[in-house]
Amino acid sequence: xxxxxxxGPGQKRWEQMPDPSILKDTDAIVRIDHSTICGTDLHIxxxxxxxxxxxxxxxxxxxxxxxxVGRGVSTVExxxxxxxxxxxxxxxxxxCRAGNPGQCLDEEGSWVLGNTVxxxxxxxxxxxxxxxxxxxxxxxxxxxxxxxxxxxLATGYEVGVxxxxxxxxxxxxxxxxxxxxxxxxxxxxxxSPAMLIGVDPAASRREFALKYADxxxxxxxxxxxxxxxxxxxxxxxAVEAVGIPQTFEQCCELIRPGGRVANIGVHGEPxxxxxxxLWAKQITITTGIPDCRAxxxxxxxxxxxxxxxxxxxxxxxxxxxxxxxxxxFERAAETNAxxxxxxx
Ligand SMILES: [Zn+2]
Ligand SMILES: [Zn+2]
Numbered sequence: 001x002x003x004x005x006x007x008g009p010g011q012k013r014w015e016q017m018p019d020p021s022i023l024k025d026t027d028a029i030v031r032i033d034h035s036t037i038c039g040t041d042l043h044i045x046x047x048x049x050x051x052x053x054x055x056x057x058x059x060x061x062x063x064x065x066x067x068x069v070g071r072g073v074s075t076v077e078x079x080x081x082x083x084x085x086x087x088x089x090x091x092x093x094x095x096c097r098a099g100n101p102g103q104c105l106d107e108e109g110s111w112v113l114g115n116t117v118x119x120x121x122x123x124x125x126x127x128x129x130x131x132x133x134x135x136x137x138x139x140x141x142x143x144x145x146x147x148x149x150x151x152x153l154a155t156g157y158e159v160g161v162x163x164x165x166x167x168x169x170x171x172x173x174x175x176x177x178x179x180x181x182x183x184x185x186x187x188x189x190x191x192s193p194a195m196l197i198g199v200d201p202a203a204s205r206r207e208f209a210l211k212y213a214d215x216x217x218x219x220x221x222x223x224x225x226x227x228x229x230x231x232x233x234x235x236x237x238a239v240e241a242v243g244i245p246q247t248f249e250q251c252c253e254l255i256r257p258g259g260r261v262a263n264i265g266v267h268g269e270p271x272x273x274x275x276x277x278l279w280a281k282q283i284t285i286t287t288g289i290p291d292c293r294a295x296x297x298x299x300x301x302x303x304x305x306x307x308x309x310x311x312x313x314x315x316x317x318x319x320x321x322x323x324x325x326x327x328x329f330e331r332a333a334e335t336n337a338x339x340x341x342x343x344x
Contacts, residue, residue: 003057003122004322009047014322017057020118020126024108025072028130030064030084034143035121035342037061037329038151039178040266041114048268052115059121060086060114061150063143066134067124075131081143082134083299084120085292086151088112089132101132102291111289121322123344135295138303144341148183148309149298152339154290155264156183156241157298161191163286164237164262168192173226173235173254175199176242177209177216178332179312179339180264184239185212186307187298195229197222199250204336211311219250226254234259245271257281264288315340 003017020029038061044052052058066080076082089101090109104110108128113119117128127133137146161184166172170193174181177200185196189212198213199222200206206216217225226235234256240248243265249272251261261283273285301307314337317325325340332338 001123002319003118004059004326006044006052006054006056006058008054010045012045012058012323012326014320017122020124022068022070023126024128025070026129026131027070028066028073028076028127028134029068030082030125030127030134031067032062032064032120032122032125032344033081034147034344035059035062036147036339037121037326039180042330043266043268044115049115056114056116057118057122057125058114059119060111061147061152062120062125063137063147063150064125069130073130076134076136080134081137083137083146083149083295084113084125084127085133085135085154085295086111086113087133087290087292088117088128090129091132099293100291101293102289121342123319135299138299141299141303144310144313145302145308146299147341148312148339149295151290152179152183153187153298153309154292154294156180156185157187157294158290158292159264159286159288160184160239160241160262161187162294163288164239164260166191166193166237169194170236171195171197171226171229172237172239173197173199173222173251174213174239174241175219175222175247175251175254176240176265177205177213178241181239181241182209182212182312182338183309184241184264185209186309190301190306197225197229197235202333208336208338219246222250222254230256233257236260237262240265243267245269249274252278252283255283257283259283261285312339313341314338317342319344
């Protein structure tokens with residue numbers, strides 16, 4: 001089969017690889033029907049993710065069709081259309097049993113696909129713990145409607161909205177309006193916030209964000225926009241959706257006393273935590289990766305028309321154009337790419 005293989009920082013190739021096979025009774029083999037590229041894949045390609053070794057097939061966001069299951073798999077069968085969750089979970093370890101499979105302790109648990117286990121930007125993939133990691137797609141939904149549940153929508157909902165504890169009437173500021181920021185805003189809408197404020201330095205991204213945000217401002221205008229919306233108190237929730245020190249620090253400046261900062265971004269260097277201003281403000285800061293437990297809930301939200309992420313797709317490619325798709329996504333500032341979809 002063909003697959004997108006990481007060959008060390010800055011190097012990737014679309015090349016021939018062996019077809020995957022069942023290694024454990026709990027595995028399934030999925031023929032990938034659609035995949036997409038994530039900002040995390042770009043982090044890997046920059047060499048920021050040391051757990052990903054050269055030779056690894058990248059990708060952790062895809063839909064597909066089950067072609068084979070191990071003897072221990074009982075919830076999906078050959079022919080089922082499925083969403084591949086970016087998180088795999090054993091279902092048995094301490095964290096899985098506590099409802100926190102994103103922290104699964106198994107060597108093939110948590111975020112392993114396209115990281116420490118071959119991933120989904122390929123014609124076929126082996127899915128560990130298929131019973132816990134695959135979600136059937138209802139017949140009346142297209143792949144394109146649900147593919148972003150693999151990662152970004154689950155992440156926005158679980159790590160941004162749920163951990164940030166967004167409540168009806170809240171003023172929510174989302175710093176960074178790339179795919180994760182948009183996902184967070186789309187998910188936050190389910191909870192009827194009073195105002196959603198997107199913050200991004202790129203004018204094109206601010207414009208795109210207005211599909212989901214009430215207001216979109218540049219970073220230097222964020223404090224004024226939040227003050228306007230809150231009588232100067234600060235935002236109820238600030239979601240960090242970039243992964244650099246400035247955006248985390250800005251979130252901590254934008255919240256009200258008692259407010260919540262939900263960090264989603266993948267950080268590669270330390271950020272300052274200004275306890276000299278925050279120590280008495282009773283704030284909550286959360287971090288995390290998704291558990292992907294919300295995927296069934298979000299499938300229902302999409303099926304009922306409450307949530308429609310299909311506008312995230314700005315570019316479409318065929319499988320053999322995977323390298324070109326990467327190029328478009330890597331140059332998002334020029335191409336205005338939000339999500340690039342690969343049809344296999
Ligand atoms: Zn991702
Ligand atoms: Zn586990």
